[in-house]
Amino acid sequence: MSILEGEGVTKYFGGLAAVSDVDFHVDQSEIVGLIGPNGAGKTTLFNTISAAIAPRPGVIRFKGKRITGLKPYQVCRMGIARTFQSVKVFNNMPVFENVRLGSFFGTATRMSSAESAKEAEELLDFVGLSAMNTTLAGDLTLVNQKRLEVARALATKPELLLIDELMAGLNNTEVAQAMKLVTSIRDKGITIFMIEHVMKAIMGVCDRIMVLHHGVKIAEGTPQQVATSQTVVEVYLGE
Amino acid sequence: MDIIRGVFKMPRLWWLISLILLVLLATLPLYGSAYTVILITAIIMYVILTVSWTMFFAPTGYLSLATAAFFGIGIYTMAILGEQLPLLPAVIAGGLVSFVVALIVGAITLRLRGVYFTIFTFGLVELIKHLLLFWEINVTGTRGRFVVLENNNTIFGVILGIFVVLMLTYYLLRRSKYGLALRSIGENEEAAAHLGVNVNLLKVFTFALSAFFMGAAGAIMATRWTYVDPYVAFNVLHSFLPVLMAIFGGMSQLYSPIIGAVIFAYIEEQLLTRFPEYFMLIFGVILVVAILYLPNGLVGLVRKWWQKGLREENVNS
Known part of the structure; x- marks a missing residue:
């Protein structure tokens, strides 16, 4: 069953269609990759899903419910969490509090202070940051800030996680x-929808891949199908 | 329940010090001269304006210059309702009217960021002042209003009460999860929203909460001034001074804006009475020095010295 569906999702910036009439779906427990050259509209599509911007026209449904027109905090509480392409951690707050904020405000049900603390500790352990509880987020290295963003997003107890370029700027081990x-x-x-430029990574982890180019979906399929698709090769390498 | 438990978590020493200071203050009319009571009333008024301004600015980074507007609304609420209502309800009414106006203004303007928000709030003071002036002259046919007179000791008691409620509110807000959320808004509003924080509601509500205390302070101060007109009530200095006082004292700790406001207001009073001709000049110099050399305010400077002292002690031992 599809956890996330989009129909005719479109977004114009001025006269330019950043995303143009894109239909998509993400199934329960899938890892779906979203790739495309720079400026293809990948992050814009993510922004429409997380309600940072509203598609116009277009409809997005999450678990069968229409989420277009909702506010970011409402979408988050329904179970969609995201990370950001350019890291947006709370620099002057300790790592621990960064994560705690998510469990305090982003979950569907209220959490007590003790529960949220336990949850935050477990998540920091999960992403490998447990030794840095009290460090200010701004003092972390880039890779650790990215891990922190993941932990923070997970703290909202999402069913769907949107990951925007987790691996950009990381070395091979980190990837x-x-x-x-x-x-x-x-x-x-947790179902995952991820934007990624590191091909090795996206081919390795995704069950299915969508390709955007100039805001239009030009290909979709298994990593194998996408890698051998003539159109995709043309878009990436030139004709 | 979390909130109630939080009150008792503050270190015992701080409670003791605060309590002693509070008792000393509360009994001031018994041993202090009438002048001292009036002076300290004025100082606490500035403390209230400064702390309530800091309550919104320090975590969120939204610089409001609307303090004078909410203060003035409190003043006029007292001028209009003072004769119909007993003192305390009238003071609370002053706070509530400011609260409601701040809710409305906040809902419209808190989408603005940075300097646009600041300029708008500044404009608000002028707008309300001139609207009121227009109304008074054309509709009610007056220029100013007389306010019921109150006993100086009563005024002192009420303003002290407002101060205590404000400090408790600010303390609880800072340590609650909403305090954390406000800080996250100051750090990165977009990320906060995507983590489930209802950014607009929280901003608007906190803005209104701070306006409540400004309005209540205005309402009680009106009874001391006995005559008010729009120019007195909506004096832009009441917008700027709290900002300067907060910068002067610092904003990192709960008590830093208090210290800034107390020292600043005291210096102002002393300069005004001793060197009335040079008052603004000396005042200006102090300000420039404070802004240039005290980036974290007076409290930040003392804490720096303190920590340096501790470190040297450790090295020596």
Whole structure:
């Protein structure tokens, strides 16, 4: 069953269609990749799902319920969490409090102070940051800030996690760790929709891949199908 | 329940110090001169304006210059309702009217960020002042209003009460999860929203909460001034001084804006009475020095010295 569906999702910036009439779906417990050249509209599509911007026209449904027109905090509480392409951690707050905020406000049910503390500790352990509880988020390295963003998003107890370029700027070892992290998030039963430029990573972890180009969906399929698709090769390498 | 338990978590020493200071203050009319009572009333008024301004600015980074507007609304509420209502309800009414106006204004303007928000709030003071002036002259046919006179000791008691409620509110807000959320808004509003924080509601409500205390302070101060007109009530200095006082004292700790406001207001009073001609000049110099050399305020400076002292002690031992 599809946990997330989009119909005719479109978003214009001025006269330019950043996303144009895209239909998509993400099934329960899937890892779906979203790729495309720079400026293809990938992050814009994510923004419409997380309600940062409203598609116009277009409809997005989450678990069968229409979420277009909702506010970001409402979408978050319904169970869609996200990370950001350019990291947006709360620099002057300790790592622990970054995560705690998510469990205080982003979950569907209220959480007591003790529960949220326990939850935050477990999540920091899960992403491998438990030694840095009290460090200010701004003092972390880029890779750790990205891990923190994942932990923070998970703290909202999502059913669907949108990951925007988790691996950009990471070295090979870190990419391998990040891939492992993504699969272990899915093993927790969380569906993943991810934007990624690191081909090795996306081919390795995704069940299915969508390709955007100039805001239009030009291909979709298993990593194998996408990698051998003539259109995709043309878009990436030129004709 | 969390909130109630939180009150008792503050270190015992701080409770003791606060309590002693509070008792000393509350009994001031018994041993202090009439002048002292009036002076301290004025100082506490500034403390209230400064702390309530800081309550919104320090975590969120939204610089409001609407303090004078909410203060003035409190003043006029007292001027209009003072004769119909007993003192305390009239003071609370002053706070509530400011609260409601801040809710409405906040809902419209808190979408604005940075300097646009600041300029708008500044404009608000002028707008309300001139609207009121227009109304008074064309509709009610007056220029100013007389306010019921109150005993100085009563005024002192009420303003002290407002101060205590404000400090408890600010203390609880800071340590609650909403305090955390407000800080996250100041850090990155977009990320906060995507983590489930109802950013607009929280901002608007906190803005209104701070306006409540400004309005209540205005309402009680009106009874001391006995005659008010729109120029007195909506004096932009009441917008700027709290900002300067907070910068002067610092904003990192609960008590830093209090210290800033107390020292600042006291210096102002002393300069005004001793060097009336040079008052603004000396005042300006102090301000420039404070802003240049005290980036974290007076409290930040003392804490820095304190920590340096501790470190040296450790090295020596």
